[in-house]
Amino acid sequence: MDVSTVLHDLNEAQREAVAAPTGNMLVLAGAGSGKTRVLVHRIAWYIETDQAMPYGILAVTFTNKAAAEMRGRIEVLLKKPAGGMWVGTFHGIANRLLRAHWQEAGLPESFQIMDNDDQYRTVKRVIRALELDETKYSPRELQWFINAQKDEGLRPQHINTSGDPEKAVLVRVYQAYQTLCDRGGMVDFAELLLRAHELFRDQKQILANYQSRFRHILVDEFQDTNALQYAWLRLLAGNGGSLFAVGDDDQSIYSWRGAQVENMMQFQRNFVDATLIRLEQNYRSTANILKAANTLIANNPSRLGKELWTDGEAGEKIDLYNAYNEHDESRFVIDRISLSRMKGDPYCHHAILYRTGAQSRIMEEALMHAGIPYKVFGGMRFYERAEIKDALAYLRLSVFNEDDSSFERIINTPVRGIGQRTLDELRERAKRENISLWQSALQILQDKTLPERALNALERFLKLILEMGVGIRDIHLGEAMERVVKTSGLIDHYRKEKGEKGQARIENLDELITAASEFDVSREEYSDMEPMAAFLGHAALESGETQAEAYTDFVSLMTLHAAKGLEFEDVYLVGLEEGLFPHQRSSNDPVQLEEERRLCYVGITRARKKLTITHAQHRRLHGSDYYPQASRFLAELPANVITEVRLGNHPAQVLSRKEQTSNMTSSSNGMNLGQRVVHAKFGEGVIITLEGQGNHARVQVNFEQAGRKWLVMAYANLQTAG
DNA sequence: TATCCGACCTTTTTT
DNA sequence: AGGTCGGATA
Numbered sequence: 194m195d196v197s198t199v200l201h202d203l204n205e206a207q208r209e210a211v212a213a214p215t216g217n218m219l220v221l222a223g224a225g226s227g228k229t230r231v232l233v234h235r236i237a238w239y240i241e242t243d244q245a246m247p248y249g250i251l252a253v254t255f256t257n258k259a260a261a262e263m264r265g266r267i268e269v270l271l272k273k274p275a276g277g278m279w280v281g282t283f284h285g286i287a288n289r290l291l292r293a294h295w296q297e298a299g300l301p302e303s304f305q306i307m308d309n310d311d312q313y314r315t316v317k318r319v320i321r322a323l324e325l326d327e328t329k330y331s332p333r334e335l336q337w338f339i340n341a342q343k344d345e346g347l348r349p350q351h352i353n354t355s356g357d358p359e360k361a362v363l364v365r366v367y368q369a370y371q372t373l374c375d376r377g378g379m380v381d382f383a384e385l386l387l388r389a390h391e392l393f394r395d396q397k398q399i400l401a402n403y404q405s406r407f408r409h410i411l412v413d414e415f416q417d418t419n420a421l422q423y424a425w426l427r428l429l430a431g432n433g434g435s436l437f438a439v440g441d442d443d444q445s446i447y448s449w450r451g452a453q454v455e456n457m458m459q460f461q462r463n464f465v466d467a468t469l470i471r472l473e474q475n476y477r478s479t480a481n482i483l484k485a486a487n488t489l490i491a492n493n494p495s496r497l498g499k500e501l502w503t504d505g506e507a508g509e510k511i512d513l514y515n516a517y518n519e520h521d522e523s524r525f526v527i528d529r530i531s532l533s534r535m536k537g538d539p540y541c542h543h544a545i546l547y548r549t550g551a552q553s554r555i556m557e558e559a560l561m562h563a564g565i566p567y568k569v570f571g572g573m574r575f576y577e578r579a580e581i582k583d584a585l586a587y588l589r590l591s592v593f594n595e596d597d598s599s600f601e602r603i604i605n606t607p608v609r610g611i612g613q614r615t616l617d618e619l620r621e622r623a624k625r626e627n628i629s630l631w632q633s634a635l636q637i638l639q640d641k642t643l644p645e646r647a648l649n650a651l652e653r654f655l656k657l658i659l660e661m662g663v664g665i666r667d668i669h670l671g672e673a674m675e676r677v678v679k680t681s682g683l684i685d686h687y688r689k690e691k692g693e694k695g696q697a698r699i700e701n702l703d704e705l706i707t708a709a710s711e712f713d714v715s716r717e718e719y720s721d722m723e724p725m726a727a728f729l730g731h732a733a734l735e736s737g738e739t740q741a742e743a744y745t746d747f748v749s750l751m752t753l754h755a756a757k758g759l760e761f762e763d764v765y766l767v768g769l770e771e772g773l774f775p776h777q778r779s780s781n782d783p784v785q786l787e788e789e790r791r792l793c794y795v796g797i798t799r800a801r802k803k804l805t806i807t808h809a810q811h812r813r814l815h816g817s818d819y820y821p822q823a824s825r826f827l828a829e830l831p832a833n834v835i836t837e838v839r840l841g842n843h844p845a846q847v848l849s850r851k852e853q854t855s856n857m858t859s860s861s862n863g864m865n866l867g868q869r870v871v872h873a874k875f876g877e878g879v880i881i882t883l884e885g886q887g888n889h890a891r892v893q894v895n896f897e898q899a900g901r902k903w904l905v906m907a908y909a910n911l912q913t914a915g
Numbered sequence: 916t917a918t919c920c921g922a923c924c925t926t927t928t929t930t
Numbered sequence: 931a932g933g934t935c936g937g938a939t940a
Contacts, residue, residue, distance in 0.1 A: 734929095
């Protein structure tokens with residue numbers, strides 16, 4: 194292939210980035226500016242100009258999907274497989290490193306990867322073992338705490354509790370959790386990164402080897418990197434390497450899970466020779482859509498700065514519809530989609546994007562009612578399903594008896610008469626003797642410290658696992674999986690579950706057997722792993738992308754977060770209301786508010802041809818009524834690219850009588866939702882929530898001056914106003 | 916020991 | 931409103 198092919202079809206800024214001399218570079222790539230294209234072409238450029246072999250290139254992404262796409266596009270461009278090149282997620286690459294250097298990393302050879310759910314259960318076990326009050330120390334929060342520490346690269350001993358007894362407890366849980374993980378050879382997601390970082394930091398020889406191998410490192414979505422990922426990259430890049438980082442600070446929407454946009458600013462300080470290139474020409478959206486996006490995001494004070502432009506058409510204006518309520522909103526959206534479809538646009542050109550997952554239901558109902566095919570993205574993934582995790586736990590336990598978390602998961606699934614008493618005894622002894630649950634069970638069987646019944650049940654369980662494990666490492670993965678599913682009793686167990694759910698679970702178990710038989714252990718990235726470890730790692734790290742079946746036409750429904758990186762002809766951005774978007778929990782903090790705005794920016798820039806925004810005057814949420822104000826983001830959009838949609842027939846007339854009456858009903862106190870009231874101290878406001886009856890009735894009022902207050906009707910002495 | 920009921924909570928999600 | 935989780939109950 195000719196080098197010119199690599200530079201062909203690129204704009205000036207893209208070409209500059211692709212053909213820049215080897216060195217550190219930060220590419221500020223706006224939405225739709227050909228970010229992946231630049232990454233892929235940069236790699237091809239290295240190879241075609243003989244600056245690098247595929248063997249010397251490392252490309253890192255955040256999702257498996259992005260990694261797969263990148264690899265695919267590179268191979269298309271090079272017209273050959275890119276053997277020897279590492280393309281993967283941070284976690285996938287960390288896993289690969291740790292499998293190859295498990296000894297130096299201080300891990301057992303076949304360490305297990307825990308997913309979120311495994312981690313949650315383990316944290317919970319630790320809290321119980323430490324006899325802490327679960328209501329005071331919630332497992333969720335502790336899990337979050339532990340991950341936040343790891344994301345910062347902190348081990349328990351590094352954390353300064355500075356005499357804070359509360360924090361000391363958190364650290365104690367972290368410590369106990371880590372001890373438990375280490376004993377069972379369990380590695381959580383953050384631990385993968387932490388160990389990979391420590392490996393490079395502490396093993397100079399290993400680091401030197403990889404530094405001399407990967408002279409060319411490329412990172413996608415750089416704005417999403419956390420402290421640890423960036424530190425790891427810096428170690429690997431060292432002084433002589435070249436780090437090509439592509440990102441967009443305006444699309445940083447994951448700070449709440451540790452991503453640090455500051456890494457982009459930091460990059461230029463850490464790599465003083467680094468060049469900065471901006472990709473601002475947009476190939477996706479119309480000029481009107483870009484104008485809206487640019488104007489909105491300009492309200493964020495802390496940006497690197499960038500303005501998208503296109504040489505394409507202005508396009509249609511953005512439609513804005515103020516719905517009567519959420520049903521009217523969904524009806525409006527679905528009517529529009531039907532109309533568009535009649536004009537010849539397939540359903541798959543349409544996406545409905547929302548802030549919170551709870552908003553999908555109303556849309557789904559309306560779509561179902563209208564008989565429009567749709568798909569909700571971002572539900573439970575294949576390998577996260579209970580039945581799949583059960584089967585994998587059997588597999589793990591049969592291979593590695595000491596795996597406590599698998600033991601806990603399946604000891605009584607299906608129910609086999611092993612109850613709380615037995616479990617307590619098992620845990621108690623395991624803790625006392627500092628042994629695994631399996632060993633604890635063996636001892637109990639020997640000492641007969643439980644009633645006959647329980648002992649029998651326990652013995653049957655151990656025998657089952659032992660028999661299951663005979664020679665299981667030596668047979669094909671598919672056969673192993675089949676044996677596990679067939680002998681575990683899971684099929685019968687799930688057959689008893691009523692409804693279609695049980696049937697679906699059994700089908701999933703069948704699919705798991707298929708997945709195991711078809712799993713390709715010969716892939717290059719698994720070269721340092723045993724087949725079983727490779728498969729289990731795959732199950733944890735690639736929890737089964739919710740992939741659309743090919744050749745089917747459907748409307749896509751997803752959260753704004755899930756929409757990042759995607760594009761659609763027609764985008765419906767729904768629920769643009771204060772409290773919902775920006776979300777209540779972000780509205781009080783300027784930093785979080787900026788992130789909400791970036792989220793809105795992401796949403797707007799998903800649209801190619803047409804953007805429609807909706808908000809409702811009245812919305813039922815978590816069982817109570819809200820009369821939200823329009824989102825502040827609407828006021829930040831330029832008026833000259835917006836068309837306010839007024840329907841010929843007023844929405845209220847479309848409502849059924851039942852809906853009208855239910856919405857008009859006033860409470861027993863003569864107060865209505867949305868009613869303006871006066872309070873002696875707080876002044877004027879609007880009732881936004883009504884709860885309870887008579888003397889117990891409480892209202893939430895949004896006061897113009899004093900903000901939101903909860904008041905008890907019996908004491909508040911509210912007067913109606915306006 | 917298994918099942919049922921009610922209290923509680925409710926942003927975003929990848930690995 | 932709807933799902934989850936833990937405790938109470940049969």
